[in-house]
C-alpha cells in the first residue's frame with residue numbers, strides 16, 4: 001500500500017461517473033495497470049491535460065484495494081501530431097490494439113514499451129512511411145514476446161543456401177529453402193530483400209532497428225507476412241488498418 005511513481009502512456013480510457021475516467025496505463029515499472037482519475041473530464045481539473053489518450057506522463061498513483069488512483073501526473077510527451085492526422089491515428093490505434101493484447105497486467109515489459117514509444121515518436125515526428133513503421137513494430141514486438149521466426153537457414157533441412165528461392169512457412173515459423181518451400185504448399189515465396197529486412201528487424205540492436213528503408217513492393221510483402229504471423233501468434237485478427245484500405249490510403 002502507499003504511493004508509487006512511474007512513467008507511463010495511456011492506452012485505454014473509459015468514462016465513469018459524472019466526470020471520472022478509468023485509465024489503462026502501460027507503465028515503465030509495473031507493466032499494464034488500471035488507474036482511476038477522479039474529475040479528469042472537467043476541463044479545469046488538475047488531471048485533465050495529462051490523462052488524455054496517448055499522453056506519456058510522469059504519474060504518482062495511490063495503490064487502493066482494487067486499482068490505483070491517480071494522485072498527480074505531468075505530461076512528458078502528448079503525441080499531438082498523431083491526433084490531428086487520420087492516417088497516423090489509425091496506425092496508432094492498430095499499435096494500441098496489439099499492445100493491449102500482448103502486454104500483461106502488472107508485469108514490466110520495458111523492451112515492448114521502448115518499441116511502442118519509438119514507433120509512436122517516428123509516426124508523430126517524421127515522414128518515415130507509416131506502413132514500414134508498422135511492419136517493424138509488429139515483427140519486433142513478436143520477437144520480444146518470444147515469437148521470432150527462424151531465419152538463419154532452412155528450418156526443414158538446415159540448408160543455408162537461400163540465394164535461389166526462399167519461402168516463409170507459417171506452419172513451421174521460419175524460412176524454407178527452394179526444395180522444401182516448393183513442397184510445403186502453405187508457405188509463400190518471399191524476396192531476398194524481405195528476408196534481409198526480417199532478419200534485421202528480428203535480431204539487430206535497438207538503435208539500428210528503424211534505420212533502413214524498404215521499397216513499397218517489399219513493404220507489401222512484409223505486410224502479408226506480418227498480418228498472418230500476428231494473427232496466428234496472438235490469435236486475433238487486427239482490422240484497424242483495413243479502414244485505410246477502404247479509403248485507398250497507404
Ligand SMILES: [Zn+2]
Pocket residue numbers: 154155156157158159176177178179180181
Ligand atoms: Zn530445406
